[in-house]
Amino acid sequence: MKITLKQSVLAVCASLSMSLSFAAEITGAGATFVFPAMSRWSSDYNAATQVKVNYQSIGSGGGIAQVKAKTVDFGSTDAPLKPEELAAAGLVQFPSVIGGVVPVVNLKGINAGQVKLSGKVLGDIFLGKITQWNAPEIAALNAGLALPNVRITVVHRSDGSGTTFNFVNYLSKVNAEWKAKVGEGVAVRWPTGLGGKGNEGVAAYTKRINGALGYVELSYATLNKMSHISMQNAAGKFVQPTLDSFRAAAASADWKNSKDFYLVITDAPGAASWPITATNFMLMQKLPTSPERAKAALEFFKWVYANGSKSAEALGYVALPNELVAQINAYWIANLKY
Amino acid sequence: MPFATTLAVNDQRLAAIAQQDARKDRAFAWLTGLAAWSVFFTLLATIGTMFWGGREAFSTFGFGFITSSTWDPVNLQFGAFVPIYGTLVTSVIALVIAVPISFGIAVFLTELAPSWMRRPVGTAIELLAGIPSIVYGMWGLFVLVPFLGEHVFPWVDANLGQLWLIGPVFRGPPLGVGMGTAGLVLAIMVIPFIASVLREVFLSVPSQLKESAYALGSTTTEVVWHIVLPYTRSASIGAIFLGLGRALGETMAVTFVLGNSFNFSPSLLDPGTSITATIANEFAEASISPLYESSLIALAFVLFMVVLAVLIPAKLMLRQLAKRAGT
Numbered sequence: 001m002k003i004t005l006k007q008s009v010l011a012v013c014a015s016l017s018m019s020l021s022f023a024a025e026i027t028g029a030g031a032t033f034v035f036p037a038m039s040r041w042s043s044d045y046n047a048a049t050q051v052k053v054n055y056q057s058i059g060s061g062g063g064i065a066q067v068k069a070k071t072v073d074f075g076s077t078d079a080p081l082k083p084e085e086l087a088a089a090g091l092v093q094f095p096s097v098i099g100g101v102v103p104v105v106n107l108k109g110i111n112a113g114q115v116k117l118s119g120k121v122l123g124d125i126f127l128g129k130i131t132q133w134n135a136p137e138i139a140a141l142n143a144g145l146a147l148p149n150v151r152i153t154v155v156h157r158s159d160g161s162g163t164t165f166n167f168v169n170y171l172s173k174v175n176a177e178w179k180a181k182v183g184e185g186v187a188v189r190w191p192t193g194l195g196g197k198g199n200e201g202v203a204a205y206t207k208r209i210n211g212a213l214g215y216v217e218l219s220y221a222t223l224n225k226m227s228h229i230s231m232q233n234a235a236g237k238f239v240q241p242t243l244d245s246f247r248a249a250a251a252s253a254d255w256k257n258s259k260d261f262y263l264v265i266t267d268a269p270g271a272a273s274w275p276i277t278a279t280n281f282m283l284m285q286k287l288p289t290s291p292e293r294a295k296a297a298l299e300f301f302k303w304v305y306a307n308g309s310k311s312a313e314a315l316g317y318v319a320l321p322n323e324l325v326a327q328i329n330a331y332w333i334a335n336l337k338y
Numbered sequence: 339m340p341f342a343t344t345l346a347v348n349d350q351r352l353a354a355i356a357q358q359d360a361r362k363d364r365a366f367a368w369l370t371g372l373a374a375w376s377v378f379f380t381l382l383a384t385i386g387t388m389f390w391g392g393r394e395a396f397s398t399f400g401f402g403f404i405t406s407s408t409w410d411p412v413n414l415q416f417g418a419f420v421p422i423y424g425t426l427v428t429s430v431i432a433l434v435i436a437v438p439i440s441f442g443i444a445v446f447l448t449e450l451a452p453s454w455m456r457r458p459v460g461t462a463i464e465l466l467a468g469i470p471s472i473v474y475g476m477w478g479l480f481v482l483v484p485f486l487g488e489h490v491f492p493w494v495d496a497n498l499g500q501l502w503l504i505g506p507v508f509r510g511p512p513l514g515v516g517m518g519t520a521g522l523v524l525a526i527m528v529i530p531f532i533a534s535v536l537r538e539v540f541l542s543v544p545s546q547l548k549e550s551a552y553a554l555g556s557t558t559t560e561v562v563w564h565i566v567l568p569y570t571r572s573a574s575i576g577a578i579f580l581g582l583g584r585a586l587g588e589t590m591a592v593t594f595v596l597g598n599s600f601n602f603s604p605s606l607l608d609p610g611t612s613i614t615a616t617i618a619n620e621f622a623e624a625s626i627s628p629l630y631e632s633s634l635i636a637l638a639f640v641l642f643m644v645v646l647a648v649l650i651p652a653k654l655m656l657r658q659l660a661k662r663a664g665t
Contacts (some may be wrong), residue, residue: 058622184412192599204479258386
């Protein structure tokens with residue numbers, strides 16, 4: 001039987017429309033901080049439920065803009081939006097996963113976790129006020145450790161990023177001069193140092209320059225076998241950046257009293273808390289264009305809270321504490337009418 | 339009479355064919371003109387939309403946008419002096435290194451090399467021109483930066499950095515990344531471009547001119563300097579500007595080895611930033627603030643203007659040279 005062009009075009013259109021209605025695809029966009037966890041979760045979720053989750057890591061700013069424009073089902077940001085901004089844009093906001101920012105150092109003869117720094121000294125180094133590793137301020141915190149007379153090369157991010165946001169938010173909290181001179185944001189005016197593109201760029205520069213001090217996400221520090229710094233937290237104790245110290249910071253944070261979960265958990269209280277812990281937030285529309293897709297996105301997040309912790313922890317993130325997940329469920333019921 | 343009607347019919351047919359041919363020629367001219375004008379209008383539209391996108395930055399900062407060296411995303415104060423300076427300095431360093439070397443390669447390949455060597459070396463250079471810029475950036479970061487930082491820059495800092503007037507240009511911490519390294523990587527990227535175009539251009543010199551010069555007793559140097567170069571004057575300068583255009587617009591290679599620092603420093607050993615590196619680094623997160631985005635688009639517009647500011651005097655200079663030579 002001879003198939004005419006018209007018949008074949010009709011057949012293709014029919015099959016396309018059928019496939020469009022069968023395959024549900026959830027789209028999201030936003031922070032690069034959570035991209036490793038997102039890609040792992042979406043592939044595991046697809047294996048479990050045949051639903052595709054498509055996440056584009058275009059940056060927190062892009063994620064916020066796309067979800068406001070209703071072009072994606074959920075957006076992701078490391079810098080939480082204030083409740084007024086959420087209300088004005090008709091969005092809801094809730095945390096997804098917790099990670100941490102780790103200062104890393106490259107100093108010949110120094111091993112991981114040996115150098116201790118306080119938040120104020122870290123801020124002074126990034127301000128350019130302390131320029132040598134054997135400066136008295138650093139030596140005072142590191143009795144018994146022989147620090148060499150090497151120049152400190154600060155390595156920061158050249159691109160805007162949620163990692164930077166949490167790092168400078170912490171510096172603003174613990175160093176008054178930093179707060180006044182530089183402030184906080186996804187990108188800031190760095191007083192000194194080199195800029196690396198992405199966590200990878202900071203890791204690359206830090207590994208190549210003797211005396212370099214940079215900051216990266218925990219997974220990059222572990223993967224690249226870099227020496228991390230032991231930081232002094234709000235309780236005065238020196239802690240190492242581990243999943244346990246991230247968990248302690250997340251648990252001690254005061255989520256209950258935060259409206260729309262607007263809380264940056266840097267400098268968290270608690271004796272075991274890591275001071276530069278970061279939360280990644282998800283944004284969704286209160287009145288979405290497609291309630292089915294929004295419901296599918298919520299199902300995805302429920303699955304992540306229930307089943308995604310092991311894969312997240314393998315990548316250097318910490319799952320949310322159970323009370324926080326319960327609080328998020330109640331928030332969904334109260335705010336999302338679908 | 340059949341013969342007369344055949345002639346008349348032939349005339350008619352010839353006239354018809356001539357008309358059809360004229361129409362086809364007109365259509366062809368129209369199509370090619372459309373292609374040419376569309377490129378021109380696309381260029382104008384690109385410049386226009388970039389200026390329109392940058393209007394908020396220009397109206398907020400005025401001329402200070404070009405002269406201020408503050409780039410503060412937190413307080414939304416943007417000044418493009420440091421990126422502009424970085425772009426210009428790295429491109430100038432690249433040209434200063436690349437032009438003599440490319441010239442040497444082209445002369446060697448056309449005049450001095452044995453003929454069995456010319457094809458393979460020429461192909462090798464064209465292959466080099468095809469290597470993606472990010473590969474150069476990676477090579478620069480993994481190979482050149484440690485080498486320069488450990489072996490070359492400490493010597494430069496200790497010796498050239500202490501000289502009287504030009505010392506500050508060579509003084510700085512031996513990090514390995516910086517404007518000098520970026521200029522060097524750009525030079526290596528640009529050499530294949532300029533060398534292959536110069537080689538093509540030098541090959542186009544009619545051999546009678548060169549042979550007559552040789553017959554009169556000129557040395558190879560004299561032939562190259564007095565016959566080949568003047569004959570290919572405008573094409574050679576065109577080749578150099580092709581290289582300059584690539585150097586001005588290069589993004590990924592530069593951002594890996596330049597250090598991305600907005601603190602102004604005259605030293606070649608210190609990190610800096612360039613217009614393209616700034617835009618590539620910051621565009622993703624800039625949508626949080628319209629003024630930030632507008633400043634980045636304004637930066638792109640400034641880069642366009644820098645390219646024009648370099649091309650127009652070059653064209654004028656070429657015209658002067660041509661006038662003086664009498665062509």
